[in-house]
Amino acid sequence: MEDFLKLEREGAIALVTMNRPHTRNALSDEDVAEAFERCCATLNADLSVRVAVLTGAGAAFSSGGNLKTLAGSVGAGLGEPVLSRHAYRDGIQRIPRVLCNLEVPTIAAVNGAAYGAGNDLACMCDIRICSEDAVFAESFVRLGLTPGDGGAWLLPRAIGLSRACEMSFTGEPIDAQQAYAWGLVSRVVPAGELMPAALELARRIAVNPGPALRMTKRLIREGMHTRLDSLLEMSAAMQALAHHTAEHGAALEAALHRLSR
Numbered sequence: 001m002e003d004f005l006k007l008e009r010e011g012a013i014a015l016v017t018m019n020r021p022h023t024r025n026a027l028s029d030e031d032v033a034e035a036f037e038r039c040c041a042t043l044n045a046d047l048s049v050r051v052a053v054l055t056g057a058g059a060a061f062s063s064g065g066n067l068k069t070l071a072g073s074v075g076a077g078l079g080e081p082v083l084s085r086h087a088y089r090d091g092i093q094r095i096p097r098v099l100c101n102l103e104v105p106t107i108a109a110v111n112g113a114a115y116g117a118g119n120d121l122a123c124m125c126d127i128r129i130c131s132e133d134a135v136f137a138e139s140f141v142r143l144g145l146t147p148g149d150g151g152a153w154l155l156p157r158a159i160g161l162s163r164a165c166e167m168s169f170t171g172e173p174i175d176a177q178q179a180y181a182w183g184l185v186s187r188v189v190p191a192g193e194l195m196p197a198a199l200e201l202a203r204r205i206a207v208n209p210g211p212a213l214r215m216t217k218r219l220i221r222e223g224m225h226t227r228l229d230s231l232l233e234m235s236a237a238m239q240a241l242a243h244h245t246a247e248h249g250a251a252l253e254a255a256l257h258r259l260s261r
Contacts, residue, residue, distance in 0.1 A: 021058025026066035033094035064116025109198035142171035209247030
């Protein structure tokens with residue numbers, strides 16, 4: 001079986017491709033969570049990486065759970081509810097833990113269907129852009145299920161409570177333009193222009209100093225759930241670190257040089 005994730009580099013940009021088009025890049029196979037853990041550990045450890053782009057091979061971004069193996073891998077086929085609980089905790093729930101703690105900014109380049117856990121996977125990324133072919137659905141309820149991968153936390157933060165409830169309670173898909181209108185994605189481009197657009201955005205991010213990017217992402221993530229005074233204290237600490245980086249020194253010197261001309 002081929003590796004679920006293919007990792008490529010363009011300078012400071014990591015291009016991460018879910019590479020199982022025959023399963024529509026389903027996320028519930030046993031090795032998928034481990035693949036994300038290995039990939040995120042690699043990117044966190046490599047300080048030359050400044051931004052990551054996540055996309056899917058084939059026609060789909062990710063179909064979410066693999067319906068052919070769902071019952072046997074995490075569902076009633078396991079025999080006891082407690083086994084399903086551990087299957088989720090030890091399986092797909094590892095993905096939001098590692099992806100939301102990935103230090104570098106992430107761009108989801110959604111090339112096609114993002115259903116169920118695939119929709120939630122896009123929400124785990126910091127920025128989402130999509131092709132005109134993209135379709136999004138929080139479709140768990142249509143299978144008599146609930147979001148088992150953190151979607152109930154992720155989706156309201158991406159599009160607001162009312163719209164997240166509409167998507168979650170109906171299970172109905174929304175197209176690329178509706179996703180843009182609701183703020184689920186920040187840009188819609190023609191299918192053939194998706195990866196060039198994602199990489200162009202990644203390059204605009206990657207020109208900035210790596211330490212500042214990583215700390216800015218951490219502050220934004222912490223700001224989603226912490227108190228202002230706690231975030232201010234963390235901001236002061238990280239700003240103190242930033243002041244002492246070589247990248248800040250070089251950028252400050254260049255800015256002062258421009259002002260003196």
